[in-house]
Amino acid sequence: MHDAMPHPHEPASVRAPALAPALLGWLVGSALQLQQAELSGAVFYGCFWLIALAIWSLFAIKKVYWRVPVWGHGLAMALAAGALAFALTGTRALVFEADALAPALEGRDLAVQGSVSAMPQRSEAGLRFRFTVAQATLDGQPVRVPPQIYLSWYGGVVADATAPTDALADAAATPRFGLQALPPELRAGDRWQFTVRLKAPHGTANPHGFDLELWMWEQGLQANGYVRAGPKDPVPQRLASSWRHPFERARQAVRDAVVQRLTRFTTADPTDPADAAARARAAGVVAALATGDQAAIDRADWDVFRATGVAHLMSISGLHITMFAWGAALAVGWAWRRSTRLCNAVPAPHAALLGGVLLAGAYAVFSGWGVPAQRTVWMLATVGLLRWSGRQWPWPMVWLLTCAVVVAIDPWALLQAGFWLSFVAVGVLFASASNTTEKEANNGLLAGAKARFLHAFREQWVVTLALTPLSLLLFGQVSLVGLAANALAIPWVTLVVTPLALLGVLWAPLWDAAAAAVQLLGGVLQALAALPFATWAMATPPLWAGVAGVAGGLLLAMRLPLALRLQGVALVLPALLWQVPTPAPGRFELLAADIGQGNAVLVRTHGHALLYDTGPRFSAESDAGHRILVPLLRALNVRLDTVLVSHRDSDHSGGAAAVLAMQPQAQLLSSLEDAHTLLASQPAARSTRCQAGQHWAWDGVQFDVLHPLPAAYAAPGQANANANAMKGPKPNAMSCVLRISDGQRTALLVGDIEQPQEARLLADAAPLKTDFLLVPHHGSKTSSSAAFLDATQPALALVQAGYRNRFGHPAAPVRARYDERHIP
Numbered sequence: 001m002h003d004a005m006p007h008p009h010e011p012a013s014v015r016a017p018a019l020a021p022a023l024l025g026w027l028v029g030s031a032l033q034l035q036q037a038e039l040s041g042a043v044f045y046g047c048f049w050l051i052a053l054a055i056w057s058l059f060a061i062k063k064v065y066w067r068v069p070v071w072g073h074g075l076a077m078a079l080a081a082g083a084l085a086f087a088l089t090g091t092r093a094l095v096f097e098a099d100a101l102a103p104a105l106e107g108r109d110l111a112v113q114g115s116v117s118a119m120p121q122r123s124e125a126g127l128r129f130r131f132t133v134a135q136a137t138l139d140g141q142p143v144r145v146p147p148q149i150y151l152s153w154y155g156g157v158v159a160d161a162t163a164p165t166d167a168l169a170d171a172a173a174t175p176r177f178g179l180q181a182l183p184p185e186l187r188a189g190d191r192w193q194f195t196v197r198l199k200a201p202h203g204t205a206n207p208h209g210f211d212l213e214l215w216m217w218e219q220g221l222q223a224n225g226y227v228r229a230g231p232k233d234p235v236p237q238r239l240a241s242s243w244r245h246p247f248e249r250a251r252q253a254v255r256d257a258v259v260q261r262l263t264r265f266t267t268a269d270p271t272d273p274a275d276a277a278a279r280a281r282a283a284g285v286v287a288a289l290a291t292g293d294q295a296a297i298d299r300a301d302w303d304v305f306r307a308t309g310v311a312h313l314m315s316i317s318g319l320h321i322t323m324f325a326w327g328a329a330l331a332v333g334w335a336w337r338r339s340t341r342l343c344n345a346v347p348a349p350h351a352a353l354l355g356g357v358l359l360a361g362a363y364a365v366f367s368g369w370g371v372p373a374q375r376t377v378w379m380l381a382t383v384g385l386l387r388w389s390g391r392q393w394p395w396p397m398v399w400l401l402t403c404a405v406v407v408a409i410d411p412w413a414l415l416q417a418g419f420w421l422s423f424v425a426v427g428v429l430f431a432s433a434s435n436t437t438e439k440e441a442n443n444g445l446l447a448g449a450k451a452r453f454l455h456a457f458r459e460q461w462v463v464t465l466a467l468t469p470l471s472l473l474l475f476g477q478v479s480l481v482g483l484a485a486n487a488l489a490i491p492w493v494t495l496v497v498t499p500l501a502l503l504g505v506l507w508a509p510l511w512d513a514a515a516a517a518v519q520l521l522g523g524v525l526q527a528l529a530a531l532p533f534a535t536w537a538m539a540t541p542p543l544w545a546g547v548a549g550v551a552g553g554l555l556l557a558m559r560l561p562l563a564l565r566l567q568g569v570a571l572v573l574p575a576l577l578w579q580v581p582t583p584a585p586g587r588f589e590l591l592a593a594d595i596g597q598g599n600a601v602l603v604r605t606h607g608h609a610l611l612y613d614t615g616p617r618f619s620a621e622s623d624a625g626h627r628i629l630v631p632l633l634r635a636l637n638v639r640l641d642t643v644l645v646s647h648r649d650s651d652h653s654g655g656a657a658a659v660l661a662m663q664p665q666a667q668l669l670s671s672l673e674d675a676h677t678l679l680a681s682q683p684a685a686r687s688t689r690c691q692a693g694q695h696w697a698w699d700g701v702q703f704d705v706l707h708p709l710p711a712a713y714a715a716p717g718q719a720n721a722n723a724n725a726m727k728g729p730k731p732n733a734m735s736c737v738l739r740i741s742d743g744q745r746t747a748l749l750v751g752d753i754e755q756p757q758e759a760r761l762l763a764d765a766a767p768l769k770t771d772f773l774l775v776p777h778h779g780s781k782t783s784s785s786a787a788f789l790d791a792t793q794p795a796l797a798l799v800q801a802g803y804r805n806r807f808g809h810p811a812a813p814v815r816a817r818y819d820e821r822h823i824p
Contacts, residue, residue, distance in 0.1 A: 021074035022081040023400040029082030030411040033089040042094060048087035055080035089411040099146045101223040105138065106199045107804060109228060110145065112136045113193045117148070117245055118368070119252035120186045121295045124620045126154040127183045130221065131192075146222035151196060153183035153227040183227075187241065188248035194236035198225035202803040204594040208476060208540060208635035209628045211415075218371055218412055247365050251291045254505055258287040259296070261508055262515050282515040282522070285314060289493070289514075290501040292316040292367030299621050301522070307529040309482025310489040316367035318376035318422050323494050324363045325380050329356025350388055357384045371410070372418050378406050395430040399423070417474040421467060428466040428554055429459055460486055462557040469541070469549025469575040476634040477537040481528045492521055539637035541578035549575030580636050582606050586700035587742050590772065593632060595624040597802030597809070598651035601749055601774060602638065603740060608698040610642045611666075612738060612749045612774075617654025625655020630662045639663070641698070644690065645670035645678070646735040646751030653678060671708060671734040689713065690736035700742065706766045707737035707750075707757060732777065733757055739767060747772040748792060754780070758788040768792045775799045775818075779810020789821055797823050 055076050113134050120129035129151055136145045186192075200223060203212025216224065229236055243249060262283035263276070284296035294315045297305075305311040312319065332355030336348045357380050364373035379402045386393060386401075393401070403423055406413055413419040464483050471478045479485065500514035528534060541549070552571025555564070583589045583606055591602040595615035603610040611633075615624025633640070640663040645653045648671070656678055660666060668687045672679050679687055691713070694705040712734060735751025748770040753761075754777060761768060773794035776783035778801040797818055801809040 019077075020397060020400060021078040023397075023404040025078030025081035026085045026404045027400075027407055027414075028078075029085030030089050030407050031414050032082075033086045033093075034411065034414055036090070039093055039097065040090060042091070045087045045090040045094070048083045048090075052080045052084035052087065055083070085408070085411075088408075092411070096217075096220075096222075099222055101146055101198055101200050102144070103200070105143060105145065107197055108138055109195050109197060109233075110136050110138055110143065111193070111195055111234070112145070112149075113191070113239070115191045115242070115244055116186050116188050118248050119188045119255065119291075119293070121293070126152060127186060128152050129186055130219075134191075145198065148220050148222065149196075149198060150216065150219075150221045150224040151227055152225070153186075153229065155183050155229075183229075184238070188252050189242045189245045191239040191242065192236060193239055195228040195233050196225050197228060198223040199804050204596065204628060206594050206628050206632055208631045210631075214412065214415055218410075218416075248368075251293070251366060251368065255287045255291045255293050255296065257508065258290060258501075258504070258511055259283050261511055262286060278519055278522075279515060282518040285518045285522075286497075286501045286504075286511055286514045288315055289320075289498050290504065292370055292373070299626070304522070304525050304529045307479060307481075307534050308485035308489075308525045309479030310485050310493075310525065312421075313486075313489055313493045315372075316364070316370060317372050318379075319490070319494065320367075320498060321360050321364055321373055321376040322380065323498075325356040325360035328359035328363075329353060332356060332359070353384050353387060357381050371413065371416065372422070374410065375406050375413060375419065375422065378402075378409055399427050399430055402426075420470060420474070424470055424550060425463050425467060428463055428557060431554060431558055460490075465557050466550060466553035469546055469553055469572060472538060472575055473541055473543070473546030473549070476540045476631065476637075477535050479534065480536050481531060481534050485525060485528050488524065489521060492517070497521070537634050537637070538576070539578050539580040540635040541575040545574040545578055548572075583699075588701045588740060588745075588747075590747055592774075592798055592800060593624075593628055595628055595655075595800070597778065597800075597805045597807075598624060598654065599646065599749075599751065599774065599778075599800050600624060600629060600655070601800075602632075602636075603747075604638065605701045606699040608641045609638045610644060610703070611640055611659060612644045613646050613652040613751070614643065614655035614659050616651040623655045623658060625658030629655050629659050633659070633662065640666040642667045642669055644736060644738060645672060646690075646737075646749075647671050647731045648673065648676060648734075649731050649752065652751065657681065669736070671713075671736050690738075702741045702743075704739045704741075704767075705736060706739055706761060707753065708734050709760075737761070739770070745772070746770045747774075748794070749774045750776045752777040752780075752783075754782045755785045755788075758783065758785050762787055762791055771795045773797045773823075775810065775814075777809075778805075778807070779814045780807070781811035781813055784814045784817060786817055789817055789823070793821075794823055 058076075112131070113136075114132045115134070116129050117132040118130040120127045131149050131151050133145055133147055133149060136143050201213045201216040201221070203210070203214075203216075216222070227236060228234075263280050281298045281301055284298055285301065287293050287296040292315065297314060301314075302311065305314050329352040333348050333352030336342050336346075336351040336355075342348075342351065357377075360380055361377045364370075364377050367373055382402045382405045383398060386398065406419070460483060464486075468478050497514050497517045500510045500517065504511035504514060548571045552568035552573075552575075555568030555571065556566075558565065583604060585606045588603060588605045591604070593600040593602065593615065598616040599613035600615040601612040603612060611629070614629060617623040618627075640659070643656060643659055643663070643666045645656050645668065647653070653670075653672070656668075660668065660678075660682065666686075668678075668682055669690045670679075670687070671690055690705050690708075691710045692705055692707055693710075696703050732752040732754055733756065735753045735757070737751065737753060737757075738749045740747045740749070746769070748768065750773070758776070768788070768791045770792050771794065773792050773796070775797050776788075779799045799810045801807075
């Protein structure tokens, strides 16, 4: 009888709570591997495989097992699971890295054949699409390239990559532009052959900004590049069409049908361009909700959605997948109960559960199988299996299990903000849940409706309260109108707009109703976003303060005695009151943002800040201001006094509009011509020309403008906005040169000045000696003359240039001049 009874410590009888250490160990082990600065070798990860195997083998020996106390069992399981997760994550990364692009193939003309593996994204410049490579050759010889690459196909007049390096700085050089064949209508599944130039994933390294390399890793993309379709390149050839990617092909067909139907009035009714533009923007939202194409949503709409805290609703998110699973389960359960035979074979609740998860998975695949959708499907499948097996685990165990499953499938989810937002929100709802709602719901229809409404409002309030510190940690801002906006948008989007967008696949006129619903909601959201208190931005707190803040928000939201809940205030305050340290009075600091090919340097004193240049414009939808500088300024809680745009070139002025929109109090100091669009969009009182002789002091730090001379603005053609028609100085020659000094250290920011301007500064005996030099013109061979370097004698010089930029910056002769003078 004794042998038949399970011992509470017997290995074969592991209860749910006993799994908690293993699940925690798995999460910690995965997270620790992601903290490695670089991957280790296979032998290193093999040792962790052996450690996990040794612990499990040791505990399989009964004599050892019985002699270890209960707490030792949990510790051993945590160590074994952690070692296994660490080894598995590292091994998977090594396997993935084995297909990386060889450095010798970067920038070479490769002939590739393969298929378009996802629906292309169209922009003003051309197309972007994923491509599955079947074969690749270099000069007729087979080469190995990553199986999945991300390509752009630009059309029209583009910069000529075959022109001599630094051609853009030499007016007498060979033509610097080429004519690319316009990209055709690519279809998912089509097989193509064309010439491409590739490079390894390389993103910017700014804190709090978009991580391109992580995004490409998550998507399984190991190289990006562009199609060569110029006059001297082989003509791209469409080889065949297939249904190899049926879901992507169907997504593309639906997206194009949505856009075509909802924008048909753009040309049919040219007398009302505002209505046409509104319908086009609504079409993007409907297409995104129907197919998961987030790129279809206009950037201005994204700004409104973020300001009102409803951005999570405007793509195929976990909420949409969960609602779809719930609706599908209800439909399957209702249909299943109509058949006695089916109910005898499989109980209707089990069939509804299985059908809901499977249909939700199909919906996630159709919507593009994005990372948030994948995460939700795995969560639903895990919870569904628990319910199918009849196990009743406490909510912390269910929460831990779903986290561990998601991390086991995708360890890099731990690096994504969406993972933490979704799991923290679910954990908060679990922890603060109440059982009174169902009891109150049974007291009558009116009482039940009131109870459910109050319950839903409380859930939204609890999530908002608990996630505010986490949102500040991840994004540096929180929407103060988010509670009201979500109270309206969640039911409207999930119960009205999204069903109409999906049912429009069966009957297209429903897309018109969906667009009208989007426009109605958009008007309300724009009004909320326009409120002066719509968002609250502050410095991004450190990790410890963010974690404490989330714990404090949870404590405040839980159903506990008031005295205990108020203890959460002390935990929340560090995150809310955190301030980024500033330079001491009489000192300044420089922060050069990683913006690729361009300039952007933040100058801070104790109580003031200046931004020197604003980086490049990437496209109509994207620029360095919007993607890099605005998040950086928000995270540091910087209030700009001045935005100095050195000259009109787009790699210096491209992000100015976004920065000035975020910082409406900032003054614009520039050498831009009067007709420039940036000046036209700013009040005259906020804009000033930079010219030699200007000077001011902030907190004991001196600022002096050394160039250009006031007379330079009188040159013929300077007021003409068309650079090709200008007869006066080139834009580079008009670069504003700024000298900053605190009496002990000096910095010189010079834009794109060239050797004639350097010579002018030398002739005028300008104070050029400096400790820090922003290398002129990104290291172009037309700048950094020997005489200029001898006069400046910088202790440190910085080149802001893009990775593998087509100009060859910094030029080899320039680097040699700096090396000769031992300038790091």
